[in-house]
Amino acid sequence: DAGVIQSPRHEVTEMGQEVTLRCKPISGHNSLFWYRQTMMRGLELLIYFNNNVPIDDSGMPEDRFSAKMPNASFSTLKIQPSEPRDSAVYFCASKKREGTGELFFGEGSRLTVL
Amino acid sequence: GENVEQHPSTLSVQEGDSAVIKCTYSDSASNYFPWYKQELGKRPQLIIDIRSNVGEKKDQRIAVTLNKTAKHFSLHITETQPEDSAVYFCAASSDLRGSQGNLIFGKGTKLSVKP
Numbered sequence: 001d002a003g004v005i006q007s008p009r010h011e012v013t014e015m016g017q018e019v020t021l022r023c024k025p026i027s028g029h030n031s032l033f034w035y036r037q038t039m040m041r042g043l044e045l046l047i048y049f050n051n052n053v054p055i056d057d058s059g060m061p062e063d064r065f066s067a068k069m070p071n072a073s074f075s076t077l078k079i080q081p082s083e084p085r086d087s088a089v090y091f092c093a094s095k096k097r098e099g100t101g102e103l104f105f106g107e108g109s110r111l112t113v114l
Numbered sequence: 115g116e117n118v119e120q121h122p123s124t125l126s127v128q129e130g131d132s133a134v135i136k137c138t139y140s141d142s143a144s145n146y147f148p149w150y151k152q153e154l155g156k157r158p159q160l161i162i163d164i165r166s167n168v169g170e171k172k173d174q175r176i177a178v179t180l181n182k183t184a185k186h187f188s189l190h191i192t193e194t195q196p197e198d199s200a201v202y203f204c205a206a207s208s209d210l211r212g213s214q215g216n217l218i219f220g221k222g223t224k225l226s227v228k229p
Contacts, residue, residue: 043158043203045216055216091158101146101163101207102160103148105157106157
């Protein structure tokens with residue numbers, strides 16, 4: 001398996017622009033998580049899905065952030081409009097319900113908002 | 115919700131010495147405690163985990179201990195090597211709803227092992 005695949009790996013955009021981050025979980029995994037990593041706040045859970053259904057989005061910072069999982073093999077995290085304080089590395093991760101509990105992370109998407 | 119505190123935030127040791135990282139958690143329902151290692155510019159990866167029915171677990175040079183009464187758990191690395199240099203994250207989760215509970219991470223410990 002190729003692991004969790006995220007795109008883009010790097011994105012530089014200007015304040016006010018829309019940003020869409022994409023994630024393909026490992027096949028057979030039915031839980032998907034979006035985390036944001038910054039030096040100040042560490043790894044913050046933004047939202048997670050079980051069987052494509054959002055379970056907990058209390059970590060989503062504000063209405064500018066939205067996430068979808070239209071099917072078991074694809075999820076998006078959208079920021080509209082983007083702001084400089086959104087600059088961070090965004091990780092997608094997945095795990096298997098019947099598995100050991102191990103979370104498999106993608107390589108991350110590094111977002112810079114100017 | 116769960117809150118995980120981790121310390122120290124930075125730790126510097128000489129090669130061959132031991133390193134200890136400590137975490138506390140708030141939710142008494144948490145019963146799964148993994149540790150992740152993140153090398154510079156890379157993704158976090160699981161190195162060891164422990165469940166609440168076990169007090170200690172060891173895997174070669176790394177070990178984890180858990181004290182459920184006090185709600186704290188620790189990572190111990192013995193005979194440290196330069197390749198152990200990385201950021202280490204502890205996490206806590208409850209799988210009361212099956213193994214799909216979300217993982218809440220501590221803020222990380224940057225370990226530097228000096229040759």
